[in-house]
Amino acid sequence: MTLSKKIRPLMVAIVLIITACGESPSELTLVQHAVKVESGDECHQCGMIIKHFPGPKGQLYQRGTEQVLKFCSTRDMFAYLLDPEHQHAIQTVYVHDMAQTSWDAPDDEFYIDARQAWFVIGHRQQGAMGPTLASFAEKEIANRFAKEYGGTVLAFEAITQAKISGRETK
Template sequence: MVGLKRNLQRVFVLCLFIFVAACSEEVKQEVNTDPVTFNAGDECHVCGMLVIEWPGAKGQSINKQSGETLKFCSTTDLFSWWLQPENKTVKAQIYVHDMAKSEWAHPADEHLIDARDAWYVVGSDLIGAMGPTLVSFADESAAQELATKSGGRVLRFDDIDLLVLQEIGKAGHKYAEDHGKQIRESMGVE
């Protein structure tokens, strides 16, 4: 009888242990990380500008754990955010527009592609939300075609670092200076 009682206690403790372990496991929910559309009123996570009011490729990041979606008015702002040390550890699905299949003035959201697989042109004459920007493509040959026409160069996702963004920023200052000069001249102001 003592043996039976002891075995029942062991079974009870084992069942209790299994029950507690099962209840304490984190419940993992599937998070949808498919790209989402850009809508009126969406603000850029970096600069706060309204995303769809500006031309050029845009970006978005969807957190694989929480499902939180961050939207960016340009690929340059997307990379400005992504390259910050605290963000590189985020498990995220990142998207950009394939500009070979979209109008520059109004990129089509059905042509959002995985940013890590994209080809980027830096140094083109195309102007995005914040001035010169990275132009994204799904296909290397389309990227190379723009780079050849505009004097830019083709990079991959992992090639883009803060030095590349600094180069784009310098081009942006030159663009702003030239644009300001054009406005002053058109108004007859020197």
């Protein structure tokens, strides 16, 4: 066996190791996926039992951990992930696609990548502890929801602490 034939497997292994260190969120979805919310699961932000409330829920993974953090509402999830203490560590984020499931009891089969979702803030529907952000996979459906229930349609990147707290409406 020539030297180049011996080095090639080693080079492939090194490339794979280096690539794994820079995993993108889409590659991690194979490992970090949304899971079923069990009847006794508590919201990581407020401690309330998640299943007791209507509206979209959220889940996220932080870098370096396999534990999924579950939230009783998209508002609580954003409050957590926008906190400067946590913001840098967020790896993967999921929310319900409310076009696919009922508002009163969201089905855990319909989680989507929150970074690709569209959110309606300031609408009349109530979630856990009041206002929440309605989440949708498609902007057109988010616009229809906003037309029916009020509110403003925003992309994931446009959501700030001021907006979720009601200090900034647009």
